[in-house]
Amino acid sequence: MKAPVLFEQGKPLVVEEVELAEPCEGEVLVRMVASGVCHSCLHAADGSWQGVLLPMVLGDEGAGVVEAVGPGVSTLRAGDHVILSWSPTCGRCHYCVTGRPVLCQRKPPRNRMYDGTTRMSLRGQPVYHYGTVASFASYSVVPECCAIPIRPDVPLDKAALIGCSVTTGTCAVLNTARVPAGASMAVWGAGGIGLNAIQGGTIVGATPLIAVDVHDSKLEYARRFGTTHRINATRDDPVAAVRDITGRGADYTFVAVGDVRAMQQAWNSLAPGGTCVVIGVPATGAVLTIDANGIAGSERRLVGSAYGSARTYVDFPRLVDLYLAGKLKLDELITHRYAIDEVNEAFRALAAGEVARGIIVF
Numbered sequence: 276m277k278a279p280v281l282f283e284q285g286k287p288l289v290v291e292e293v294e295l296a297e298p299c300e301g302e303v304l305v306r307m308v309a310s311g312v313c314h315s316c317l318h319a320a321d322g323s324w325q326g327v328l329l330p331m332v333l334g335d336e337g338a339g340v341v342e343a344v345g346p347g348v349s350t351l352r353a354g355d356h357v358i359l360s361w362s363p364t365c366g367r368c369h370y371c372v373t374g375r376p377v378l379c380q381r382k383p384p385r386n387r388m389y390d391g392t393t394r395m396s397l398r399g400q401p402v403y404h405y406g407t408v409a410s411f412a413s414y415s416v417v418p419e420c421c422a423i424p425i426r427p428d429v430p431l432d433k434a435a436l437i438g439c440s441v442t443t444g445t446c447a448v449l450n451t452a453r454v455p456a457g458a459s460m461a462v463w464g465a466g467g468i469g470l471n472a473i474q475g476g477t478i479v480g481a482t483p484l485i486a487v488d489v490h491d492s493k494l495e496y497a498r499r500f501g502t503t504h505r506i507n508a509t510r511d512d513p514v515a516a517v518r519d520i521t522g523r524g525a526d527y528t529f530v531a532v533g534d535v536r537a538m539q540q541a542w543n544s545l546a547p548g549g550t551c552v553v554i555g556v557p558a559t560g561a562v563l564t565i566d567a568n569g570i571a572g573s574e575r576r577l578v579g580s581a582y583g584s585a586r587t588y589v590d591f592p593r594l595v596d597l598y599l600a601g602k603l604k605l606d607e608l609i610t611h612r613y614a615i616d617e618v619n620e621a622f623r624a625l626a627a628g629e630v631a632r633g634i635i636v637f
Protein backbone atom coordinates (compact mmCIF):
# COMPACT_ATOMS: atom_id res chain seq x y z
CA MET A 276 0.00 0.00 0.00
CA LYS A 277 1.03 3.61 -0.57
CA ALA A 278 2.16 5.80 2.31
CA PRO A 279 4.32 8.91 2.74
CA VAL A 280 7.32 7.94 4.90
CA LEU A 281 9.38 10.18 7.19
CA PHE A 282 13.00 8.98 6.90
CA GLU A 283 14.71 11.96 8.55
CA GLN A 284 13.37 14.88 10.61
CA GLY A 285 13.54 18.17 8.73
CA LYS A 286 13.40 16.42 5.35
CA PRO A 287 10.34 16.03 3.07
CA LEU A 288 8.25 12.86 3.31
CA VAL A 289 8.66 10.33 0.49
CA VAL A 290 5.69 8.37 -0.85
CA GLU A 291 6.65 4.69 -0.88
CA GLU A 292 5.06 1.32 -1.54
CA VAL A 293 5.01 0.04 2.06
CA GLU A 294 4.41 -3.60 3.01
CA LEU A 295 1.48 -4.09 5.39
CA ALA A 296 1.05 -7.34 7.34
CA GLU A 297 -2.32 -8.93 8.16
CA PRO A 298 -3.93 -7.94 11.48
CA CYS A 299 -2.78 -10.11 14.40
CA GLU A 300 -4.85 -11.05 17.45
CA GLY A 301 -6.92 -8.08 18.70
CA GLU A 302 -6.13 -5.93 15.65
CA VAL A 303 -8.10 -4.68 12.66
CA LEU A 304 -7.23 -3.61 9.11
CA VAL A 305 -8.73 -0.24 8.14
CA ARG A 306 -9.01 1.25 4.65
CA MET A 307 -8.41 4.97 5.19
CA VAL A 308 -10.90 7.38 3.59
CA ALA A 309 -9.40 10.62 4.88
CA SER A 310 -6.77 11.88 7.29
CA GLY A 311 -6.37 15.30 8.84
CA VAL A 312 -2.94 16.94 8.79
CA CYS A 313 -2.19 17.72 12.41
CA HIS A 314 0.32 20.10 13.98
CA SER A 315 1.69 17.30 16.14
CA CYS A 316 2.73 15.43 12.98
CA LEU A 317 4.38 18.60 11.72
CA HIS A 318 6.34 18.81 15.00
CA ALA A 319 7.46 15.20 14.53
CA ALA A 320 8.41 15.88 10.90
CA ASP A 321 10.23 19.21 11.37
CA GLY A 322 12.26 18.01 14.38
CA SER A 323 10.73 20.15 17.17
CA TRP A 324 9.87 16.91 18.97
CA GLN A 325 12.77 14.60 19.66
CA GLY A 326 12.85 10.84 20.20
CA VAL A 327 10.82 10.03 17.08
CA LEU A 328 11.36 6.47 15.80
CA LEU A 329 12.29 6.33 12.12
CA PRO A 330 11.33 5.52 9.46
CA MET A 331 7.73 6.34 10.31
CA VAL A 332 4.33 6.87 8.72
CA LEU A 333 2.71 9.95 10.29
CA GLY A 334 -0.98 10.76 10.79
CA ASP A 335 -3.14 10.71 13.95
CA GLU A 336 -6.51 11.87 12.61
CA GLY A 337 -8.13 9.31 10.34
CA ALA A 338 -11.43 7.68 9.52
CA GLY A 339 -12.21 4.76 7.30
CA VAL A 340 -13.82 1.38 6.85
CA VAL A 341 -12.84 -1.90 8.53
CA GLU A 342 -11.63 -4.32 5.84
CA ALA A 343 -10.68 -7.31 8.00
CA VAL A 344 -10.38 -8.26 11.66
CA GLY A 345 -7.79 -10.43 13.41
CA PRO A 346 -8.54 -13.30 15.80
CA GLY A 347 -10.36 -12.40 19.01
CA VAL A 348 -11.83 -9.11 17.79
CA SER A 349 -15.36 -8.79 19.19
CA THR A 350 -16.47 -5.16 18.75
CA LEU A 351 -15.89 -4.75 15.00
CA ARG A 352 -16.44 -6.55 11.71
CA ALA A 353 -15.65 -5.87 8.08
CA GLY A 354 -17.66 -2.97 6.68
CA ASP A 355 -17.92 -1.01 9.95
CA HIS A 356 -17.22 2.72 9.71
CA VAL A 357 -14.66 3.84 12.26
CA ILE A 358 -12.85 6.92 13.55
CA LEU A 359 -9.29 6.11 14.59
CA SER A 360 -8.13 7.01 18.08
CA TRP A 361 -4.45 7.65 18.81
CA SER A 362 -5.02 6.85 22.47
CA PRO A 363 -5.19 3.08 23.05
CA THR A 364 -7.25 2.04 26.08
CA CYS A 365 -7.08 -1.32 27.87
CA GLY A 366 -10.45 -0.87 29.59
CA ARG A 367 -9.23 -2.52 32.79
CA CYS A 368 -6.48 -0.42 34.44
CA HIS A 369 -6.99 2.14 37.24
CA TYR A 370 -7.48 5.08 34.86
CA CYS A 371 -9.64 3.27 32.30
CA VAL A 372 -11.98 2.03 35.03
CA THR A 373 -12.16 5.41 36.79
CA GLY A 374 -13.18 7.25 33.62
CA ARG A 375 -9.83 8.69 32.49
CA PRO A 376 -8.81 6.29 29.70
CA VAL A 377 -6.47 8.87 28.13
CA LEU A 378 -4.13 8.06 31.05
CA CYS A 379 -4.34 4.28 30.43
CA GLN A 380 -1.42 2.49 32.09
CA ARG A 381 -1.30 -0.39 29.61
CA LYS A 382 -0.56 1.37 26.37
CA PRO A 383 1.43 -0.40 23.66
CA PRO A 384 5.09 0.64 23.33
CA ARG A 385 5.38 3.94 21.44
CA ASN A 386 4.66 3.77 17.71
CA ARG A 387 4.17 -0.01 17.77
CA MET A 388 1.44 -2.59 18.35
CA TYR A 389 0.82 -4.19 21.76
CA ASP A 390 3.26 -7.01 20.99
CA GLY A 391 6.08 -4.50 20.43
CA THR A 392 6.35 -5.00 16.68
CA THR A 393 5.13 -2.97 13.69
CA ARG A 394 2.78 -4.11 10.91
CA MET A 395 4.44 -1.91 8.29
CA SER A 396 7.81 -2.56 6.70
CA LEU A 397 9.94 -1.29 3.85
CA ARG A 398 12.64 -3.38 2.18
CA GLY A 399 12.64 -5.69 5.21
CA GLN A 400 13.00 -2.88 7.81
CA PRO A 401 10.20 -2.01 10.31
CA VAL A 402 8.26 1.21 9.67
CA TYR A 403 6.80 2.82 12.82
CA HIS A 404 3.16 3.87 13.34
CA TYR A 405 2.79 7.51 14.44
CA GLY A 406 0.15 7.79 17.17
CA THR A 407 -0.41 4.04 16.81
CA VAL A 408 -2.78 4.71 13.86
CA ALA A 409 -0.46 6.05 11.08
CA SER A 410 -3.42 7.61 9.28
CA PHE A 411 -1.39 9.05 6.35
CA ALA A 412 -1.26 5.46 5.03
CA SER A 413 -3.94 4.33 2.61
CA TYR A 414 -4.40 1.19 4.77
CA SER A 415 -3.45 0.72 8.41
CA VAL A 416 -3.52 -2.08 10.98
CA VAL A 417 -4.50 -0.80 14.44
CA PRO A 418 -5.42 -2.31 17.82
CA GLU A 419 -9.18 -2.92 18.15
CA CYS A 420 -9.44 -0.22 20.86
CA CYS A 421 -8.10 2.40 18.39
CA ALA A 422 -10.94 1.90 15.88
CA ILE A 423 -14.11 3.40 17.31
CA PRO A 424 -17.32 2.40 15.49
CA ILE A 425 -19.63 5.21 14.40
CA ARG A 426 -23.00 5.44 12.62
CA PRO A 427 -22.62 4.89 8.86
CA ASP A 428 -24.54 7.99 7.71
CA VAL A 429 -21.82 10.55 8.53
CA PRO A 430 -19.33 11.36 5.73
CA LEU A 431 -15.97 9.87 6.69
CA ASP A 432 -13.89 12.81 5.40
CA LYS A 433 -15.67 15.02 7.95
CA ALA A 434 -15.62 12.37 10.68
CA ALA A 435 -11.81 12.02 10.35
CA LEU A 436 -11.33 15.35 12.12
CA ILE A 437 -12.96 13.93 15.24
CA GLY A 438 -9.97 11.57 15.53
CA CYS A 439 -7.73 14.36 16.85
CA SER A 440 -8.36 18.11 16.53
CA VAL A 441 -12.12 18.23 17.15
CA THR A 442 -11.97 15.96 20.20
CA THR A 443 -8.81 17.59 21.57
CA GLY A 444 -10.35 21.08 21.30
CA THR A 445 -14.06 20.69 22.07
CA CYS A 446 -13.63 18.04 24.75
CA ALA A 447 -11.00 20.16 26.57
CA VAL A 448 -13.95 22.51 27.17
CA LEU A 449 -16.70 19.89 27.65
CA ASN A 450 -14.75 17.21 29.58
CA THR A 451 -11.51 18.59 31.06
CA ALA A 452 -12.73 22.03 32.15
CA ARG A 453 -16.52 21.48 32.15
CA VAL A 454 -17.03 25.18 31.41
CA PRO A 455 -20.45 26.30 32.68
CA ALA A 456 -22.88 28.36 30.57
CA GLY A 457 -22.10 32.06 30.62
CA ALA A 458 -18.50 31.74 31.87
CA SER A 459 -15.96 33.98 30.16
CA MET A 460 -13.38 32.17 28.05
CA ALA A 461 -10.32 33.00 25.95
CA VAL A 462 -8.46 30.69 23.56
CA TRP A 463 -4.83 31.14 22.46
CA GLY A 464 -4.36 29.81 18.92
CA ALA A 465 -7.12 29.66 16.30
CA GLY A 466 -5.80 26.72 14.30
CA GLY A 467 -7.15 23.17 14.10
CA ILE A 468 -7.29 22.67 17.88
CA GLY A 469 -8.07 26.23 18.96
CA LEU A 470 -11.04 26.61 16.62
CA ASN A 471 -12.46 23.48 18.20
CA ALA A 472 -11.92 24.80 21.73
CA ILE A 473 -13.85 27.84 20.48
CA GLN A 474 -16.58 25.46 19.18
CA GLY A 475 -16.69 23.91 22.66
CA GLY A 476 -17.17 27.41 24.07
CA THR A 477 -19.99 28.06 21.62
CA ILE A 478 -21.68 24.74 22.52
CA VAL A 479 -21.68 25.55 26.26
CA GLY A 480 -22.58 29.23 25.77
CA ALA A 481 -19.34 30.81 27.01
CA THR A 482 -19.58 34.64 26.96
CA PRO A 483 -17.55 36.59 26.13
CA LEU A 484 -15.67 34.12 23.94
CA ILE A 485 -12.29 35.53 22.92
CA ALA A 486 -9.71 34.28 20.38
CA VAL A 487 -6.02 35.26 20.47
CA ASP A 488 -3.75 34.59 17.49
CA VAL A 489 -0.94 36.22 15.51
CA HIS A 490 -2.55 35.73 12.07
CA ASP A 491 -5.53 37.86 10.96
CA SER A 492 -6.55 35.03 8.61
CA LYS A 493 -6.97 32.66 11.55
CA LEU A 494 -8.83 35.28 13.56
CA GLU A 495 -11.26 35.50 10.64
CA TYR A 496 -11.87 31.72 11.02
CA ALA A 497 -12.38 32.36 14.74
CA ARG A 498 -15.06 34.92 13.92
CA ARG A 499 -16.97 32.31 11.90
CA PHE A 500 -16.80 29.83 14.78
CA GLY A 501 -18.67 32.08 17.20
CA THR A 502 -16.14 34.24 19.04
CA THR A 503 -17.37 37.55 20.41
CA HIS A 504 -13.89 39.16 20.40
CA ARG A 505 -10.60 38.60 18.56
CA ILE A 506 -7.13 39.82 19.57
CA ASN A 507 -4.08 39.91 17.29
CA ALA A 508 -1.16 39.42 19.71
CA THR A 509 1.28 41.09 17.32
CA ARG A 510 -0.64 44.37 17.64
CA ASP A 511 -2.26 44.27 21.09
CA ASP A 512 -1.17 42.95 24.50
CA PRO A 513 -3.53 39.97 24.96
CA VAL A 514 -3.41 40.11 28.78
CA ALA A 515 -4.53 43.73 28.87
CA ALA A 516 -7.09 43.12 26.13
CA VAL A 517 -8.67 40.09 27.86
CA ARG A 518 -8.82 42.03 31.15
CA ASP A 519 -10.38 44.96 29.33
CA ILE A 520 -13.07 42.79 27.68
CA THR A 521 -13.93 40.65 30.72
CA GLY A 522 -13.50 43.26 33.48
CA ARG A 523 -11.87 40.89 36.01
CA GLY A 524 -10.01 38.45 33.79
CA ALA A 525 -11.26 35.31 32.06
CA ASP A 526 -12.88 32.47 34.02
CA TYR A 527 -11.29 29.96 31.65
CA THR A 528 -8.30 30.27 29.34
CA PHE A 529 -7.19 27.58 26.87
CA VAL A 530 -3.77 27.37 25.26
CA ALA A 531 -4.04 25.54 21.94
CA VAL A 532 -0.48 26.27 20.81
CA GLY A 533 2.78 24.73 22.01
CA ASP A 534 4.18 28.08 23.01
CA VAL A 535 5.39 28.96 26.51
CA ARG A 536 4.78 32.70 26.10
CA ALA A 537 1.14 32.01 25.20
CA MET A 538 0.84 29.86 28.36
CA GLN A 539 2.19 32.72 30.47
CA GLN A 540 -0.25 35.17 28.86
CA ALA A 541 -3.17 32.77 29.39
CA TRP A 542 -2.22 32.34 33.06
CA ASN A 543 -1.83 36.08 33.58
CA SER A 544 -5.24 36.74 31.97
CA LEU A 545 -7.16 34.61 34.49
CA ALA A 546 -9.80 35.99 36.83
CA PRO A 547 -9.55 35.04 40.53
CA GLY A 548 -10.78 31.44 40.78
CA GLY A 549 -10.07 30.94 37.08
CA THR A 550 -8.71 27.88 35.31
CA CYS A 551 -6.00 27.81 32.65
CA VAL A 552 -6.14 24.67 30.49
CA VAL A 553 -2.99 23.76 28.55
CA ILE A 554 -3.67 21.73 25.41
CA GLY A 555 -0.62 22.56 23.28
CA VAL A 556 2.62 20.60 23.69
CA PRO A 557 5.77 22.78 23.53
CA ALA A 558 9.14 21.80 22.11
CA THR A 559 11.17 19.23 24.06
CA GLY A 560 12.80 20.84 27.14
CA ALA A 561 10.61 23.98 27.30
CA VAL A 562 10.09 25.44 30.81
CA LEU A 563 7.11 27.54 31.98
CA THR A 564 7.76 30.27 34.57
CA ILE A 565 4.80 31.73 36.47
CA ASP A 566 4.48 34.01 39.50
CA ALA A 567 4.08 31.63 42.45
CA ASN A 568 2.38 34.37 44.49
CA GLY A 569 -0.55 34.42 42.10
CA ILE A 570 -1.66 30.84 42.75
CA ALA A 571 -2.91 30.29 46.32
CA GLY A 572 -4.49 33.62 47.24
CA SER A 573 -6.62 33.80 44.11
CA GLU A 574 -7.31 30.05 43.84
CA ARG A 575 -6.25 29.82 40.23
CA ARG A 576 -5.78 26.43 38.60
CA LEU A 577 -3.39 25.25 35.90
CA VAL A 578 -4.69 22.08 34.23
CA GLY A 579 -3.39 19.88 31.43
CA SER A 580 -5.71 18.38 28.84
CA ALA A 581 -4.69 15.42 26.68
CA TYR A 582 -7.07 14.49 23.85
CA GLY A 583 -9.80 16.51 25.61
CA SER A 584 -9.84 13.90 28.42
CA ALA A 585 -11.71 11.81 25.84
CA ARG A 586 -13.65 8.65 26.56
CA THR A 587 -13.44 7.70 22.90
CA TYR A 588 -16.31 5.17 22.83
CA VAL A 589 -18.64 7.85 24.25
CA ASP A 590 -17.23 11.07 22.85
CA PHE A 591 -16.67 10.13 19.18
CA PRO A 592 -20.33 9.08 18.63
CA ARG A 593 -21.47 12.12 20.67
CA LEU A 594 -19.48 14.51 18.45
CA VAL A 595 -20.84 12.79 15.32
CA ASP A 596 -24.38 13.32 16.65
CA LEU A 597 -23.64 16.99 17.42
CA TYR A 598 -22.38 17.42 13.84
CA LEU A 599 -25.43 15.76 12.28
CA ALA A 600 -27.67 17.90 14.51
CA GLY A 601 -26.01 21.07 13.16
CA LYS A 602 -24.41 21.98 16.49
CA LEU A 603 -20.78 21.19 15.59
CA LYS A 604 -19.07 22.62 12.51
CA LEU A 605 -16.90 20.18 10.57
CA ASP A 606 -17.36 21.20 6.92
CA GLU A 607 -16.22 24.73 7.74
CA LEU A 608 -13.02 23.44 9.35
CA ILE A 609 -11.79 21.82 6.14
CA THR A 610 -10.20 24.58 4.08
CA HIS A 611 -7.75 22.49 2.04
CA ARG A 612 -7.87 18.99 0.49
CA TYR A 613 -4.78 17.11 -0.68
CA ALA A 614 -3.86 13.91 -2.49
CA ILE A 615 -1.41 11.58 -0.75
CA ASP A 616 1.58 12.85 -2.79
CA GLU A 617 0.82 16.49 -1.80
CA VAL A 618 1.55 15.89 1.88
CA ASN A 619 4.69 18.08 1.92
CA GLU A 620 2.66 20.99 0.54
CA ALA A 621 0.07 20.30 3.26
CA PHE A 622 2.78 20.68 5.92
CA ARG A 623 4.10 23.87 4.31
CA ALA A 624 0.63 25.47 4.30
CA LEU A 625 0.04 24.36 7.91
CA ALA A 626 3.36 25.83 9.08
CA ALA A 627 2.58 29.09 7.25
CA GLY A 628 -0.75 29.44 9.08
CA GLU A 629 -2.73 29.31 5.83
CA VAL A 630 -5.23 26.59 6.78
CA ALA A 631 -7.93 25.90 9.35
CA ARG A 632 -7.61 22.17 8.63
CA GLY A 633 -6.10 20.40 5.65
CA ILE A 634 -7.06 16.80 4.94
CA ILE A 635 -5.58 14.07 2.79
CA VAL A 636 -8.31 12.26 0.85
CA PHE A 637 -7.50 8.73 -0.32
Ligand SMILES: [Zn+2]
Nearest residue numbers: 313315335439
Ligand atom coordinates in the same frame (compact mmCIF):
# COMPACT_ATOMS: atom_id res chain seq x y z
ZN1 LIG B 1 -3.19 15.33 16.20
Ligand SMILES: [Zn+2]
Nearest residue numbers: 365368371379
Ligand atom coordinates in the same frame (compact mmCIF):
# COMPACT_ATOMS: atom_id res chain seq x y z
ZN1 LIG C 1 -6.17 1.17 30.68
